[in-house]
Amino acid sequence: MRTQVAIIGAGPAGLLLGQLLYKAGIDNIILEQRSADYVLGRIRAGVLEQVSVDLLEAAGAAERMHAEGLPHDGIELLFGGQRHRIDLHELTGGKRVMVYGQTEVTRDLMAARAAAGLTTVYEATNVQPLDFDGDQPRVTYEHDGVSHTLQCDFIAGCDGFHGVCRASVPPQQIRTFEKVYPFGWLGLLSDTPPVSDELIYAHTERGFALCSQRSLTRSRYYLQVPLTEKVEDWSDERFWDELKLRLDPEARAQLVTGPSLEKSMAPLRSFVTEPMRFGRMFLAGDAAHIVPPTGAKGLNLAASDVGYLHQAMTEYYQQGSYEGIERYSERCLRRIWNAERFSWWMTSLMHNFPEGGGFDAKVQAAELGYIVRSRAAATALAENYVGLAL
Structure with missing residues (x-):
């Protein structure tokens, strides 16, 4: 078989790239080691920056998002027992975010790909990218x-943190930067109405909490917990009781509890690999970087990588220009490190660190107070939260 672009990984990054390339008249095939049902069963975040919304529109996969997604003009910071609203829309000159679950994004992209009759090979095993340092990758x-060989012009590695693409790069050609945080997020998904119209980021003496949502009837909540905690030790009742202790009185009174649809534990890590291009193979999304979820940047960074890669390949095939391909890493990494900084800052601001003492707690309180008193500080938070244009 032959295609112009072989995409490894059928998560949102791979599917979005495939759809954008198709719209540009560029042939592509996606290989995915898991089943379609498995891919759809993964529970992930759902706060989309405008750049991600724009790319989904360009891919022809935004209709349901606009019908069912929830535009948000602000977020709330809870500390000292009180909530303080950060008006994203007003502070950024009209920008906002869209709350729409990653599972739904994936579902929409799958449907668009199927409607276009494009090839996705699910449950493809022993996938190996080869000869990407030459002119004829495969x-x-x-x-x-049955064994298959897919000849191509380029390989897009959208196969996640544990994928084969980054692992196929010779170690001497790649550098990694990593920070592992000493806690994780215990998440609970429930068919209950959200406790607030906007996301609540809570900093408390008991640890961080996040009140998020997927729709007007489905909520997602998170608790900061030690890495030693196990999901099976947390009953629904224990989770709800602990969440209530981290909320302000008004939110506590409004909280609607119910049986969990899913509970999971996620360790927090910052990770970046440089470069992101190796000859004719490109890394995108979690294959190249991980951010703590505090800043809501993971899916959005994957989308922006795809945006740059789509631009580069369109220029190559339509204009014969290699410039976008040559500059792919540079463009992506500038944006990635800005997002890494913001996600690290938000994580450091909102969480309790085991090694921290009274001094650290006082500095966090001072910084939170400064954000809500200073328009400049609030604007900096808002601009980073809604995301920068490509």
């Missing part, structure tokens, strides 16, 4: 017990 894989 990907070998097995499907239904």
Whole structure:
């Protein structure tokens, strides 16, 4: 088989890239080691920057998002027992974010790809990107017990943190930067109305909490917990009781509890790999970087990578220009490090650190107070939260 672009990974990054390339008349095939049902079953975040919304529109996969998604003009910071609203829309000159679950984004992109009759090979095993340092890259894989070779012009590695693409790069050609945080997020998904119209980021003596949502009837809540905690030790009742202790009295009174649809534990990490291009293979999304979820940047960074890669490949095929391909890493990494800084800052601001003492707690309180008193500080938070244009 032959295609112009072989995309490894059928998560939102790979699917979005495939749809954008198709719209530009560029042939592509997606290989995914898991089943479609498994991919859709992964629970992830759902706060979309305008750049992500724009790319979904360009991909022809935004209709349901606009019908069912929830535009948000602000967020709330809870500290010292009181909530303080950050008006994203007013502070950024009219920008906002869209709350729409990553599972739904993936579902919409899958539907768009199927409607276009494009090829996605699910349950492709032993996938290997080869010869990407030359002019004739290829990907070998097995499907239904049969070995296949996919010849291509380029390989897009959208296969996540544990994927094969980054692992296929010779160690001497790649650098990694990593920070591991000493706690995780325990998340609970429930079919209950959100406790607030906007997201609540809570900094308390008991630890961080986040009140998020997927729709007007489905909520997602998170608690900061030690890495030693196990999901099975947290009953629904224990989770709700602990969340109430981290909320202000008004939110506590408004909180609607119910049985969990899913509970999971996520460790927090900051991770970046440089560069993101190796000959004719490109890394995008979690294959190249991880951010703590505090800043809501993970899916949005993956989308911006895809935006740059789509631009580069369109210029190559339509104009014969190699400039976008040459500058892919530079463009992506400038944006990635800005997001990494913001996510690290938000994580450091809102969480309790085991090694921190009274001094650290006082500095956090001072910084939070400064944000809500200073328009300049609030604007800096808002501009980073809504995201920068490509």
